[in-house]
Amino acid sequence: MNNQVRALREERGWSQGELAERLAVSRQTIHAIETGKYDPSLPLAFKLARLFSMSIEQLFDPGE
Amino acid sequence: MTLQRISWLFAALGLACVAVGAVGHWLLAWPPAAASGWAGAGAGYLAGGVVLRLLPRWWRQHCDDMYAQPAGRRYLRSLWPIMVGYTLALFASIMLIRRGIDSVPLRALVAVAPAFALVLLMRAALRYLREIDELQRRIETEAIGIASLLVSVLYFAAGLLQKAKVVEVDAATAMIWVFPLLCATYGIAKMLLTRRFQ
Structure with a gap:
């Protein structure tokens, strides 16, 4: 699934480690989400969307 | 704690066990089984240290990342006493069984003593699994x-x-x-x- 996580993180000047810390997950999880290798669960997707003040639909694109 | 430090700790533990075996053999006239038991445990720890050093760099970095997190730190903290306890229990159990225990229930209890440490390991691993x-x-x-x-x-x-x-x-x-x-x-x-x- 495509997403805007990397762009939004870089806009804010956060490293993967900093974002991981804000979400209480590992840096590897952030890397896997950003590269589209892992689709987060609904609770984690909501946490990400809230952190970036967006809706889940704006943050993630299922790319049908 | 990084994987590099853990490998050094393994090496130190290994050398300490080998030293105890050597002192027992040459200075205290321990029976060969006791001295070789310590040497065997030492060789095991040393081999563990070498294996950790030979792991690929990306894996060592990943492990360092994981053990830097609260769940990983808690897991490592609980792991050390369990592994040391397991080594001591295994050593004591083998020695006592070799020496011979007549009572069957007592022999059974002594024989399975090392497995109790592994039950604690299972508890720590399950807690780690829930926290990551x-x-x-x-x-x-x-x-x-x-x-x-x-x-x-x-x-x-x-x-x-x-x-x-x-x-x-x-x-x-x-x-x-x-x-x-x-x-x-x-x-x-x-x-x-x-x-x-x-």
């Missing part, structure tokens, strides 16, 4: 699943071969190797699964 994030939990559970299935199939096949009198393996040896085989297969599976998400 969702991707790590997925990797861990998949690795545990793969290891359980592979080892079960291997033992099933080996059982059939033994029944057909193709192989002849001592039952106690075969049973003792279940846990180390599970751990090794789980470790390899976890490495491969982690690589998939890198």
Whole structure:
């Protein structure tokens, strides 16, 4: 699934480690989400969307 | 604690065990079984340290990342006393069994003493599994699943071969190797699964 996580993180000047810390997950999880290798669960997707003040639909694109 | 530090700690523990065995053998005139037991434990720790040093760089970095997190730190903290306790219990158990214990219930209790430490390890591992994030939990559970299935199939096949009198393996040896085989297969599976998400 495509997403805007990397762009939004870089806009804010956060490293993967900093974002991981804000979400209480590992840096590897952030890397896997950003590269589209892992689709987060609904609770984690909501946490990400809230952190970036967006809706889940704006943050993630299922790319049908 | 980084994996590099852990490998040094393994090396230090290994050398300490070998030194105890050497002192026992040459200065205290211990029976050969006692001295070689310590030397064996030392060789095990030293081999562990070497294996940790030979792991690929990306894996060592991943482990350092994981052990820097609260769940990883708690897991490592609880792991050390368990592993030291396991080594001591194993050593004491082997020594006492070799010396001979007449009472069967007492012999059984002494023989399974090292397994109690592994029960504590299971408790620590389950707590770690509950505390890590969702991707790590997925990797861990998949690795545990793969290891359980592979080892079960291997033992099933080996059982059939033994029944057909193709192989002849001592039952106690075969049973003792279940846990180390599970751990090794789980470790390899976890490495491969982690690589998939890198």
